[in-house]
Amino acid sequence: MTSPAPRIGIVSLGCPKALVDSERIITRLRAEGYELSPDYAGADMVIVNTCGFLDSARAESLAAIGEALRENGKVIVTGCMGVDDAEIRARYPNVLAVTGPQKFADVMKAVHAAAPAPHDYKRDLVPPAGLHLTPAHYAYLKISEGCSNTCTFCIIPRLRGPLVSRPAADVLAEAEQLAAAGVRELLIISQDTCAYGRDIRYRASQWRGKDVRAHITDLSRALGELGIWVRLHYLYPYPHVDELVELMAEGLILPYLDLPLQHAAHGVLRAMKRPADDERMLRRIEKWRAICPDLAIRSTFITGFPGETEEDFEHLLEWLKAARLERVGCFAYEDVSTAPANELPGALPMEVRRQRRDELMRRQAEISASILERKVGMRTQVLVDEIDDDQQLVIARTRWDAPQVDGEVWIARDMAPEAAPGDLLDVRITGARTYDLEAEPASAE
Numbered sequence: 001m002t003s004p005a006p007r008i009g010i011v012s013l014g015c016p017k018a019l020v021d022s023e024r025i026i027t028r029l030r031a032e033g034y035e036l037s038p039d040y041a042g043a044d045m046v047i048v049n050t051c052g053f054l055d056s057a058r059a060e061s062l063a064a065i066g067e068a069l070r071e072n073g074k075v076i077v078t079g080c081m082g083v084d085d086a087e088i089r090a091r092y093p094n095v096l097a098v099t100g101p102q103k104f105a106d107v108m109k110a111v112h113a114a115a116p117a118p119h120d121y122k123r124d125l126v127p128p129a130g131l132h133l134t135p136a137h138y139a140y141l142k143i144s145e146g147c148s149n150t151c152t153f154c155i156i157p158r159l160r161g162p163l164v165s166r167p168a169a170d171v172l173a174e175a176e177q178l179a180a181a182g183v184r185e186l187l188i189i190s191q192d193t194c195a196y197g198r199d200i201r202y203r204a205s206q207w208r209g210k211d212v213r214a215h216i217t218d219l220s221r222a223l224g225e226l227g228i229w230v231r232l233h234y235l236y237p238y239p240h241v242d243e244l245v246e247l248m249a250e251g252l253i254l255p256y257l258d259l260p261l262q263h264a265a266h267g268v269l270r271a272m273k274r275p276a277d278d279e280r281m282l283r284r285i286e287k288w289r290a291i292c293p294d295l296a297i298r299s300t301f302i303t304g305f306p307g308e309t310e311e312d313f314e315h316l317l318e319w320l321k322a323a324r325l326e327r328v329g330c331f332a333y334e335d336v337s338t339a340p341a342n343e344l345p346g347a348l349p350m351e352v353r354r355q356r357r358d359e360l361m362r363r364q365a366e367i368s369a370s371i372l373e374r375k376v377g378m379r380t381q382v383l384v385d386e387i388d389d390d391q392q393l394v395i396a397r398t399r400w401d402a403p404q405v406d407g408e409v410w411i412a413r414d415m416a417p418e419a420a421p422g423d424l425l426d427v428r429i430t431g432a433r434t435y436d437l438e439a440e441p442a443s444a445e
Contacts (some may be wrong), residue, residue, distance in 0.1 A: 011047070012049045021101060022049045027130040039095045040068065045072065048079075054336055062091055097104075098400045139183045143166055144192075144195075145163075146163050163198060164199060183228065222231065232256070234413065235259060242284075255292050257297045263308075304333040371434070394415075427439035427441055
């Protein structure tokens with residue numbers, strides 16, 4: 001009689017790039033016959049995929065490890081905080097193993113040691129596109145690992161190493177599998193998406209009988225042939241962003257630029273080791289909108305960076321007023337263990353950092369509401385994410401909105417009773433709030 005397969009639980013923390021790592025781990029587990037457990041009680045062991053970027057994220061990771069140990073007792077730690085093995089073991093000496101990010105073989109070795117793999121391979125355990133922790137209709141597709149930039153507030157190169165790009169053919173083959181499995185939207189991610197392929201000299205590989213360079217422009221054009229939504233994330237403002245905007249204007253990829261600009265004041269940007277030409281960026285934004293009038297630009301900013309003066313902050317607010325970005329996120333600066341920025345002079349009280357963050361988001365809320373108000377009456381296509389039975393709503397997104405971080409479109413359930421997650425609906429925008437839209441099916445006109 002075959003013994004039941006061991007059941008593994010997983011806790012995934014941090015960014016979408018870490019989520020993709022978790023998906024690779026669970027895909028390997030299922031390929032070897034392991035079962036997955038949705039809770040601590042039903043698991044033979046738990047894997048905690050940690051985040052180690054900010055001190056607050058490290059605290060969250062340590063808390064998650066502690067909870068898993070209390071609730072289950074058998075814990076394997078992986079992910080970005082795993083590079084600090086000594087710190088984790090000093091706090092939790094009873095963890096079974098500690099591995100760093102992308103150390104999938106080491107994770108599986110630790111699982112095998114604690115719970116040997118079952119040997120009954122009579123079932124088809126893994127779909128061709130692998131297993132995913134996102135809803136079935138969208139998926140994150142990671143095109144590279146690591147980063148070779150030297151931003152003073154960031155330790156990603158220490159955690160994940162330098163840029164390592166995947167061959168374009170490998171990325172496109174995975175994308176094809178995801179599309180064939182019913183994915184309607186691909187979210188392209190990496191640490192520095194515009195740098196994709198630089199480490200391998202943009203080497204070409206064969207896909208569908210033609211050479212495709214490992215360059216984000218060529219890759220995006222090829223992804224656009226799949227006939228599904230393609231959304232690019234984490235685009236540093238390299239010159240070839242201009243070419244990507246042209247692809248957006250052609251309709252090959254979504255008209256959505258995710259540019260982590262971080263600030264606008266020259267002194268702060270230089271201290272961050274980021275591009276420091278705010279006026280040129282405004283001109284580029286103007287040019288991009290001329291090429292693709294449908295474009296939505298998303299960015300993130302940091303307030304209270306060491307040395308940021310009141311004048312620097314006011315300059316940032318004025319720049320945002322001029323840029324009128326469609327989507328903005330903001331973080332109050334936090335020290336990151338071992339980051340060079342920790343040694344910079346002019347550290348500000350956390351209260352000041354947070355006050356500036358809140359003021360920036362208040363100003364941005366006014367900009368967002370104004371932009372969305374202009375969309376009332378517009379016809380557009382939306383992707384359904386979920387059905388909220390409690391509020392009797394169909395919750396969807398436009399092509400200008402990424403899941404989890406941007407706005408939603410709300411449609412009364414009785415107006416679209418047949419709608420289901422993954423459906424594409426033609427709608428007319430009927431109302432606007434600060435960040436979200438209301439709509440009705442276009443057929444209701």
